[in-house]
Structures are given as C-alpha cells and as structure tokens.
Amino acid sequence: MMIVDLIDDIDLKEKLLALGAPIHAMESLNDIEVATLAWLQSAPEHKDAVRSLCAEWQQEQTTILPDVLELIQRLSE
Template structure:
C-alpha cells in the first residue's frame, strides 16, 4: 500500500494561518492569494517564511493539488 501526503486547500490555509497570514478557511484560493500578496507587501520580512512553507509543502513525496500549486507559484 502506498501512502501519499496530499496538500489540499484546507492544509494550505491552515499552514498560512499558522504563519500569521491574514487568511481564513472561508476565503477562496484567489482571495487567499490576494490577501497574502498584500500582507507580504506590508510585511516583506515574512516573505522567506512563506517561501520556505511553499518549498516544504512541495517535497518529493508530497502531492500538491494544482489549484494550491498555482497560488504557491504566485508567492515566488
């Protein structure tokens, strides 16, 4: 049996919230992308943490849903 780590919209939002990003579970991914990009403009010191989060979530044995991957790409 193969076990696959899956990063879905809920996981992604939870991890962003844990970083302190102004995100809620109720927001769409488009709203999350906009909110985080705006947050990073106001608090550029958070950029490395968001990038590290995205890198961590895209490890070799992790499957990221395409919609989530698209938003991650917007963060650099």
C-alpha cells in the same frame, strides 16, 4: 491500498494562518492569494517564511492539488 499525502487548500490555509497571514478558513484560493500578497507587501519580514514553506512543499514527494500548486508557485516568486 496506498495512502498518499495530499496537500489541499485546507492545508495551505492552516500553514498560512500559522505564519500569521490575515486569511480566513472559508476564503477561496483566489482570496487567499490576494490577502497573502497584500500581507507580504505590508509585512515583508514574512516573505522568507512563506517562500520556505512553498519550497519545502515543492521539494517533498507529496501530492499537491493543481490549483494549490499553482498558488504555491506564485507565492514562492
């Protein structure tokens, strides 16, 4: 049996919360995107940390749920 690292919305929420994003654990991915983008506009000093997180996940050999991957790609722009 092979165990695969899987990045899902819970992982994304935890990482964004650790960076200080004003999101809540029960929010949808759409709500997280809106809140995170608004936060990055009002606090642009956090953009590099979010982009770094997104780039790290995209470069690793981990499996990312498609919806989460799309959001990560949008946040890294």
